[in-house]
Amino acid sequence: MNFHMFNLAFVDLINSVASWRLWTLLGWLEVRQRYARSRVGPFWLTISMGVMIGSIGAVYGTLFGQKMSDYLPFLATGLVMWNLFSQSVQEGSMAYINSGNYIRQAATPKLIFVLQVTWRNLIVLAHNFVIVIVLLAVFGVKSWETLPFFIPGLIIFVLNAIWVSMVAGLLSARFRDLPQIIGALIQVAFYITPIMYRPESLTRFSFIVDWNPLNYLLDVVRGPLIGQMPNSISWGVAIGMAVVGWPLALLLTGRYLKRIPYWV
Amino acid sequence: MAFIETKGVTLDLPIYDVQGRSLKKRVMSMGRRNTIAEDTDGVIVVRALDNIDVRFDTGDRIGLIGHNGAGKSTLLRTLAGIYPPTAGAVMRDGKVVPLLDISLGMDENSTGIQNIRLRGLLLGMSDREIRQKQDEIAEFSELGDYLDLPLRTYSSGMRVRLAFAVSTAVDAEILLLDEVMGVGDASFMNKAKQRMAELHGRAEIVVLAMHSNAEIRRVCNKVLWMERGRVRAFGSTEDVVAAYEEQVATT
Numbered sequence: 001m002n003f004h005m006f007n008l009a010f011v012d013l014i015n016s017v018a019s020w021r022l023w024t025l026l027g028w029l030e031v032r033q034r035y036a037r038s039r040v041g042p043f044w045l046t047i048s049m050g051v052m053i054g055s056i057g058a059v060y061g062t063l064f065g066q067k068m069s070d071y072l073p074f075l076a077t078g079l080v081m082w083n084l085f086s087q088s089v090q091e092g093s094m095a096y097i098n099s100g101n102y103i104r105q106a107a108t109p110k111l112i113f114v115l116q117v118t119w120r121n122l123i124v125l126a127h128n129f130v131i132v133i134v135l136l137a138v139f140g141v142k143s144w145e146t147l148p149f150f151i152p153g154l155i156i157f158v159l160n161a162i163w164v165s166m167v168a169g170l171l172s173a174r175f176r177d178l179p180q181i182i183g184a185l186i187q188v189a190f191y192i193t194p195i196m197y198r199p200e201s202l203t204r205f206s207f208i209v210d211w212n213p214l215n216y217l218l219d220v221v222r223g224p225l226i227g228q229m230p231n232s233i234s235w236g237v238a239i240g241m242a243v244v245g246w247p248l249a250l251l252l253t254g255r256y257l258k259r260i261p262y263w264v
Numbered sequence: 265m266a267f268i269e270t271k272g273v274t275l276d277l278p279i280y281d282v283q284g285r286s287l288k289k290r291v292m293s294m295g296r297r298n299t300i301a302e303d304t305d306g307v308i309v310v311r312a313l314d315n316i317d318v319r320f321d322t323g324d325r326i327g328l329i330g331h332n333g334a335g336k337s338t339l340l341r342t343l344a345g346i347y348p349p350t351a352g353a354v355m356r357d358g359k360v361v362p363l364l365d366i367s368l369g370m371d372e373n374s375t376g377i378q379n380i381r382l383r384g385l386l387l388g389m390s391d392r393e394i395r396q397k398q399d400e401i402a403e404f405s406e407l408g409d410y411l412d413l414p415l416r417t418y419s420s421g422m423r424v425r426l427a428f429a430v431s432t433a434v435d436a437e438i439l440l441l442d443e444v445m446g447v448g449d450a451s452f453m454n455k456a457k458q459r460m461a462e463l464h465g466r467a468e469i470v471v472l473a474m475h476s477n478a479e480i481r482r483v484c485n486k487v488l489w490m491e492r493g494r495v496r497a498f499g500s501t502e503d504v505v506a507a508y509e510e511q512v513a514t515t
Contacts, residue, residue, distance in 0.1 A: 022385045029371050029382070036373045105368040106386050107345035107360070258348040262278050 005254030006247070009111075012257060013250065016111035023112040027119035045127045053079055053131060060196050069139045070226075076135050077222045078195040080128040085161050085217070086186045088121045092165020093172040093179040100264035110260050111253070114166050118158065132225065142227025149229065153220035156235075159242045160217055163249040170256055173263040189214055213237055265322045266358030266437040266468040268343055273352035275313035275342055275493075312338040313349070314493040320438075320469050320486075327484035327501065328473040329508055335493040336473040340364060340440045343471065358437030358468060361387055365442075366427045376402075376411035376418075376426055383430045397433045404459065405429035406452070421452075428456060432463045439467040443474055477505050 016023070035041045053076045061071040092114060096103065099113040141147065172178040193214045194202070202209050209215050216230075216237035223230040312335050320326055328336040341347045342354060344362035369386040370379055380401055384394040402411055405425045407418075415423065464470050464483065474480055480487060480501065487504035489497040497504045 019385070021391055025382060025385065029374060033371070033373050102369060102386065104341070104346060105365045106362065106388075108386065261347050263280070 002251070002255075006251050007254070008257055009250040009254030012109045012253070013111050015109035016115055019109060019112055020115075022108070023116040024119050026112070026116045028123065030116070030120050031123050042123070042127050045124055046130050049080065049083070049128045050131050056196060064197060064201065073132070073135045073139055073142075073226050074198070074222070075196065076132050077225045078218060080125065080132055081157065081218060081221045082190065082193070082195050083128060084121050084125045085157070085164075085214075086190065087124065088118055088161040088165050089168050090179075090183060090186055091117045091121070092161075093168040093182045095165065095169035096173040096260055096264050097169075097176075097179075103261050103264050110257060111166070114162065114169055117165055117169075118162050121161075122158070136225070143229075146224045146227055146229045149224035150221060153224055153230070153238075156238045156242055157217060157221045160238065160245060163242065163245040166249040166253055167245075170253055170260070173260060174256070193218060213241055217241065266356075267319065267321050268354070268356040268358070268360070268438055268469060268471075269319040270316045270343070270349075271353050271355070273313055273316040273342060273349040273354060274311070275338060275347060276350045277310045277312045277338070277347075279308045279310060312493050313342060315352070316493075316495055318488060318495065318498060320471065322468040324469050324486055325464065325484045326469070326471040327480035327487040327505075328471065328490060329475075329477070329480065329487060329505070330490035330496070334490040336490055337364065337442055338493075339490065340442055340471065340473060343438075344440050356438065359388070359435075360438040360440065361434045361436035362440040363387075363431045363434075363442070364440070366424060366431070368427075370415060370423065370427060372416045373414050375414055376405075376407055379415055379426065380411075380430050383427065384433075387431065387434050389434060393435075401429045401433050404433075404455070425452060428459075432456075432459050434463075436463075436467050438469045439463065439471070441470065441472040441474075477509065481505060 031042055035044060038044060040047065053072070056079075057068065057072045057075050060066075060075075061068055064071070095113045095117050096110070099116075102108065103110070103113070168178070168182055172182070192208050193212055194209055195218070199209045199215060199219075200206075216234040219230045219234040220238045223234070316339065328339065330336055338347065340362060341364065342349055343356070344360055344364075345354070345356075346362065369383045371382055374382065377398070380398055381391075381394055384397075385391075389397075402408075405411075405422075405428075407422060407426060410418065410422065411426075415426075418426070470483075472480075472483070484501050486499065487497075487501045487508075488495060489504050489508050497507060
């Protein structure tokens with residue numbers, strides 16, 4: 001443990017958060033750029049996510065013999081939240097690489113480029129979340145008591161997404177094969193994490209779910225929305241990941257902060 | 265009192281894309297420019313700055329001269345804090361603003377007004393500062409109603425005018441400039457020159473890299489002559505520029 005490195009990254013983090021105007025603007029520009037001149041704009045995100053949920057829901061809901069009124073909200077919340085995590089990490093791996101232009105021209109704090117990715121994906125989440133709200137309205141809210149727990153759940157979830165993309169971005173800037181590897185891993189993670197199927201339905205291979213931290217991480221944001229209070233293991237794992245991950249990510253960032261301008 | 269000082273600054277630029285084996289195998293000097301070496305893990309390393317010791321104080325107008333690839337731009341970036349030095353240290357007191365690339369942070373799909381904000385934020389201005397200066401920037405750029413149109417509708421001259429207007433609106437204590445002149449049509453050139461003079465006037469220290477010796481003679485009180493990443497000479501404008509011109513003439 002090196003306190004100096006940690007400190008370096010921590011100062012950068014403070015400065016980055018302080019320049020929130022810059023990363024919120026950069027994040028928003030990126031979203032707008034992708035949908036420039038399209039009539040529906042970023043709501044294409046909502047539409048394509050809606051179509052995906054509809055088709056997966058129809059096929060797998062039938063395959064697994066699920067009740068649609070339960071399965072669709074489960075699937076929708078899972079997919080929408082998973083999308084936030086996976087895209088944050090995937091785009092996070094390109095955070096520094098794609099911002100090389102800025103990094104080489106101005107001495108801005110470096111973590112703004114990671115926060116920009118997170119912000120962008122929160123904007124995407126806001127658009128996708130329309131579907132969750134619609135489904136909850138159509139099929140009814142299962143439990144109003146669990147609903148407020150979505151807020152702390154989301155905060156923990158996003159904190160975890162940020163540190164993972166910090167690490168992904170830093171390592172990818174140096175090792176350019178990593179974004180591809182990360183992309184492949186995320187694909188695998190999607191299948192071994194209970195998003196399309198219920199955690200308890202993997203009877204013979206329950207260890208896949210039990211030992212998958214993403215399962216618990218997803219639980220703290222999905223559970224409250226579908227009326228199932230996440231158990232203490234889920235909260236514990238999710239909070240524990242953030243508590244362990246953040247110092248590690250900051251330490252690593254501090255160690256290589258000075259190398260970033262040379263890598264991009 | 266603003267100052268900027270380097271103590272034994274050495275900077276090795278690692279170049280990762282070069283996989284050339286012949287390059288890897290030997291340590292060679294590339295032309296008369298830089299020293300290329302190989303570090304332990306096989307990455308090509310260019311020594312861009314070699315043991316630079318200089319100090320600039322309030323009132324200094326420094327001209328950087330030297331051949332292409334002598335390390336002028338790298339030195340500016342190191343002074344700005346963009347490249348942390350491999351060895352040695354850079355000490356500075358005062359707000360440093362680097363104007364190295366005229367096209368920094370211009371977004372095609374944003375309007376002129378939005379681009380003023382984006383570029384302003386990147387140059388370290390606050391939102392309030394940007395709002396205060398927005399009208400003045402708009403007026404100087406002569407873009408008028410175009411400022412409400414997206415940047416992609418602009419001609420290249422208009423882009424440069426906008427970028428120049430925003431960049432030169434900053435209040436810097438230490439200003440680092442890399443060949444930003446040469447913008448727009450003749451009438452704009454004159455305005456730009458005047459505005460540059462005002463910008464210089466507001467800053468306590470100006471460091472500019474430029475190829476025009478006449479311009480350097482006009483603006484600078486001291487000149488730093490760089491060669492292969494080292495300081496070849498640092499002193500009064502007249503002496504150093506004369507020596508440089510003599511060397512250029514004889515080789």
